[in-house]
Amino acid sequence: MRVEVINTGTELLLGNVINTHVAYFGQQLFKLGLRIDRQICIPDGDAIREAMKETFGRCEILLVTGGLGPTTDDITREIVAEMLGRELHFDDSILEGMRERLQKRSIPVQERMKRQAMVPEGAKVLVNDHGTAPGLYFPSDSPDVPHIFLLPGPPRELKPMFENKLLPIVKTLRPANMPKLECRIYRAVGMGESIVEQRIGLQLTEIPGLEVGYCARPNEVDLRLIGPSALLDAHEPTVIAALGENLASREEETLEQVVVTKLIAAGKTLATAESCTGGLLANRITNVPGASAVFSEGYVTYANDAKMRLLGVPEGILKAHGAVSEETAKAMAEGARRSAGTQFALATTGIAGPAGGTPEKPVGTVFVGLVEEGKEPEAHKFYFPLDRETFKWVATQSALDLLRKRLNSLGK
Amino acid sequence: MRVEVINTGTELLLGNVINTHVAYFGQQLFKLGLRIDRQICIPDGDAIREAMKETFGRCEILLVTGGLGPTTDDITREIVAEMLGRELHFDDSILEGMRERLQKRSIPVQERMKRQAMVPEGAKVLVNDHGTAPGLYFPSDSPDVPHIFLLPGPPRELKPMFENKLLPIVKTLRPANMPKLECRIYRAVGMGESIVEQRIGLQLTEIPGLEVGYCARPNEVDLRLIGPSALLDAHEPTVIAALGENLASREEETLEQVVVTKLIAAGKTLATAESCTGGLLANRITNVPGASAVFSEGYVTYANDAKMRLLGVPEGILKAHGAVSEETAKAMAEGARRSAGTQFALATTGIAGPAGGTPEKPVGTVFVGLVEEGKEPEAHKFYFPLDRETFKWVATQSALDLLRKRLNSLGK
Numbered sequence: 082m083r084v085e086v087i088n089t090g091t092e093l094l095l096g097n098v099i100n101t102h103v104a105y106f107g108q109q110l111f112k113l114g115l116r117i118d119r120q121i122c123i124p125d126g127d128a129i130r131e132a133m134k135e136t137f138g139r140c141e142i143l144l145v146t147g148g149l150g151p152t153t154d155d156i157t158r159e160i161v162a163e164m165l166g167r168e169l170h171f172d173d174s175i176l177e178g179m180r181e182r183l184q185k186r187s188i189p190v191q192e193r194m195k196r197q198a199m200v201p202e203g204a205k206v207l208v209n210d211h212g213t214a215p216g217l218y219f220p221s222d223s224p225d226v227p228h229i230f231l232l233p234g235p236p237r238e239l240k241p242m243f244e245n246k247l248l249p250i251v252k253t254l255r256p257a258n259m260p261k262l263e264c265r266i267y268r269a270v271g272m273g274e275s276i277v278e279q280r281i282g283l284q285l286t287e288i289p290g291l292e293v294g295y296c297a298r299p300n301e302v303d304l305r306l307i308g309p310s311a312l313l314d315a316h317e318p319t320v321i322a323a324l325g326e327n328l329a330s331r332e333e334e335t336l337e338q339v340v341v342t343k344l345i346a347a348g349k350t351l352a353t354a355e356s357c358t359g360g361l362l363a364n365r366i367t368n369v370p371g372a373s374a375v376f377s378e379g380y381v382t383y384a385n386d387a388k389m390r391l392l393g394v395p396e397g398i399l400k401a402h403g404a405v406s407e408e409t410a411k412a413m414a415e416g417a418r419r420s421a422g423t424q425f426a427l428a429t430t431g432i433a434g435p436a437g438g439t440p441e442k443p444v445g446t447v448f449v450g451l452v453e454e455g456k457e458p459e460a461h462k463f464y465f466p467l468d469r470e471t472f473k474w475v476a477t478q479s480a481l482d483l484l485r486k487r488l489n490s491l492g493k
Numbered sequence: 494m495r496v497e498v499i500n501t502g503t504e505l506l507l508g509n510v511i512n513t514h515v516a517y518f519g520q521q522l523f524k525l526g527l528r529i530d531r532q533i534c535i536p537d538g539d540a541i542r543e544a545m546k547e548t549f550g551r552c553e554i555l556l557v558t559g560g561l562g563p564t565t566d567d568i569t570r571e572i573v574a575e576m577l578g579r580e581l582h583f584d585d586s587i588l589e590g591m592r593e594r595l596q597k598r599s600i601p602v603q604e605r606m607k608r609q610a611m612v613p614e615g616a617k618v619l620v621n622d623h624g625t626a627p628g629l630y631f632p633s634d635s636p637d638v639p640h641i642f643l644l645p646g647p648p649r650e651l652k653p654m655f656e657n658k659l660l661p662i663v664k665t666l667r668p669a670n671m672p673k674l675e676c677r678i679y680r681a682v683g684m685g686e687s688i689v690e691q692r693i694g695l696q697l698t699e700i701p702g703l704e705v706g707y708c709a710r711p712n713e714v715d716l717r718l719i720g721p722s723a724l725l726d727a728h729e730p731t732v733i734a735a736l737g738e739n740l741a742s743r744e745e746e747t748l749e750q751v752v753v754t755k756l757i758a759a760g761k762t763l764a765t766a767e768s769c770t771g772g773l774l775a776n777r778i779t780n781v782p783g784a785s786a787v788f789s790e791g792y793v794t795y796a797n798d799a800k801m802r803l804l805g806v807p808e809g810i811l812k813a814h815g816a817v818s819e820e821t822a823k824a825m826a827e828g829a830r831r832s833a834g835t836q837f838a839l840a841t842t843g844i845a846g847p848a849g850g851t852p853e854k855p856v857g858t859v860f861v862g863l864v865e866e867g868k869e870p871e872a873h874k875f876y877f878p879l880d881r882e883t884f885k886w887v888a889t890q891s892a893l894d895l896l897r898k899r900l901n902s903l904g905k
Binding site for chain 1: 502503504505506507508509510511512513515516517518519520521523528529530531532533534535536537540544547562563564565566600603605606647649676678685686687688690691694695698705706707708709710711715717745765767770771772773774775776777778779780782783784785788789790791792793794795796798799802803833845846847848879880881882883885
């Protein structure tokens with residue numbers, strides 16, 4: 082069953098906004114055994130005519146996002162109705178729902194919003210519980226025209242509509258005899274794509290019925306296997322053995338999820354002391370629901386004075402070795418652990434750039450400190466000559482991975 | 494001059510990875526007066542044949558990303574060469590460059606990497622300074638075939654290649670008489686899309702030669718105007734007046750950039766005290782290059798004990814009003830400001846969820862505290878019933894916006 086997606090939005094092609102819909106749709110549809118065969122993005126306005134026409138006869142399900150809002154550049158509803166030869170009718174209940182929603186926030190219904198209550202003949206309304214623009218579903222009435230879904234652009238309106246209104250319909254459209262495939266992601270940290278392929282990938286490619294893919298990111302690679310569950314089960318032990326200690330997660334879990342889960346399981350707590358990563362490490366940890374069970378506090382000590390005052394880093398260390406040094410990273414970690422009274426602490430200190438580099442410590446240098454209660458602190462040097470935000474990301478990645486490995490070895 | 498983009502990558506359609514290339518290309522090309530007319534995403538493998546064929550005769554420039562790597566699913570180079578009827582030749586200098594790059598990291602050249610040194614007849618090599626897969630440029634030799642650029646998928650390899658190798662070529666392909674258009678974004682915080690349109694947008698839509706667009710996000714709207722600079726200049730004062738205090742930025746600056754710039758200009762410093770936003774506020778501030786001039790330290794005080802010990806929040810306040818309260822937000826801000834010795838401090842305390850809500854303080858409740866040296870601290874209550882990460886984002890957005898408005902009123 083072929084699925085295509087059309088995203089409308091001039092802002093997506095001008096680059097003011099990143100298109101996150103495709104990834105979301107892909108994940109949701111795969112759970113039903115469906116995959117997106119093609120995704121197309123076009124500007125707001127008339128381009129949708131040609132793009133939609135091309136998909137007719139090529140796919141069975143067509144998802145269209147954007148252009149349902151109240152402003153003048155929102156014309157998807159009108160164009161699709163015209164293309165399919167459907168008249169628009171005013172739907173009182175939609176306007177009433179809009180009025181109710183807005184009343185709670187003391188906002189009156191604007192005249193232009195009323196266009197959003199127009200429904201094309203034969204289309205089913207997908208109620209929008211998080212905004213004013215309803216979605217629309219046009220059931221297919223000929224093999225040349227796909228089932229068409231029109232969905233609002235803003236993610237927080239689109240996602241609940243997709244899950245609660247669209248997926249139940251798509252489920253009824255699937256053929257009954259679709260093969261059940263599973264997708265497993267093995268996330269390896271600190272290993273290149275070629276090494277992963279050499280160590281295990283080439284061998285897996287030989288196996289009939291198994292689809293092998295890779296996705297490389299700074300400091301991590303996803304090995305992706307798609308196939309029937311029994312086949313995946315049969316080969317999983319080989320994959321796990323081949324990736325060894327580098328295998329950070331088997332469920333597309335983020336490193337912070339892995340670390341928080343391990344800390345909870347071990348009944349241990351963590352504090353953070355950040356210089357160059359400026360709060361990103363604490364932010365990633367606190368993105369995990371339930372992090373408060375293991376994370377009580379974090380320090381963002383950007384200035385040397387803050388490192389001394391809050392973490393008790395000795396002035397002598399800063400003077401002798403500099404703020405970006407193994408010694409400072411260790412002292413920061415130990416200071417945070419002691420102050421917070423936790424079992425573990427992580428620290429980062431480095432040069433994010435673009436300014437501040439020296440020949441000895443160029444932009445991209447970072448020291449990550451790790452300390453465990455009752456043990457000597459340790460520090461590791463890394464070099465990531467990347468843009469500021471990627472540098473911060475990879476530095477926190479290295480810190481979380483150090484802790485992950487340490488937690489793996491607990492009690493061994 | 495029509496430009497199209499084809500992104501190859503099964504991971505993009507399965508949703509394991511978000512496609513950030515399109516937004517990046519859009520921004521870069523607009524600087525040359527070019528816009529992406531259509532973007533298409535297809536899975537790795539054979540689908541590229543049909544997708545590329547369709548663009549022939551429809552566009553003059555075609556950018557293709559992905560499938561140039563060393564693994565078995567990387568076959569873009571081979572398929573395009575075959576489609577255009579070009580033989581592949583081995584290029585020693587590419588292999589040599591690869592060997593040099595990898596040597597620095599003590600990695601030997603893998604056998605499979607050598608495919609990346611194959612160059613189709615008539616194609617120009619775009620050297621990859623940040624990875625092993627070179628890009629390729631096929632100059633158009635007929636009006637039915639566009640200029641084709643093949644680019645590597647990983648953003649940190651693609652971006653420098655795009656800016657240093659591809660853009661200089663595209664510049665020479667542009668027609669000399671292209672009209673010069675400018676794109677201006679007016680970012681309004683705390684205002685709905687309909688209100689922005691009613692207050693100023695409808696009026697602008699009447700003006701010939703001016704293209705008006707909108708993009709709504711939680712708590713902010715971008716009003717986008719495209720046209721000749723003189724026309725934009727002529728209408729800018731009306732736009733600024735209409736958006737008033739809600740206009741946060743005119744250069745697509747993030748709120749954190751606006752705030753850091755204003756702090757630097759005013760010679761003031763800032764500290765942060767975060768509970769529910771868990772480091773995101775400090776992280777956003779330290780994403781701005783040069784933030785260290787105004788930001789010396791931040792506190793992530795997730796636990797009550799940390800709020801008392803690090804920020805001096807009185808136990809009585811926590812007992813009487815709870816951690817999520819106006820009083821706690823004020824005490825956190827004042828505690829951070831005093832401890833850090835800054836002129837300003839921001840604090841956040843709330844319930845990010847999914848757990849922890851009560852009937853009086855449901856998930857999504859947040860108090861933002863702001864204090865200025867020598868003045869009484871203030872706190873504002875917001876309610877953002879959103880998913881955990883969006884909640885954290887919008888809460889930091891509100892905090893930064895409070896400070897932005899305060900900085901605007903300095904000395905008034």
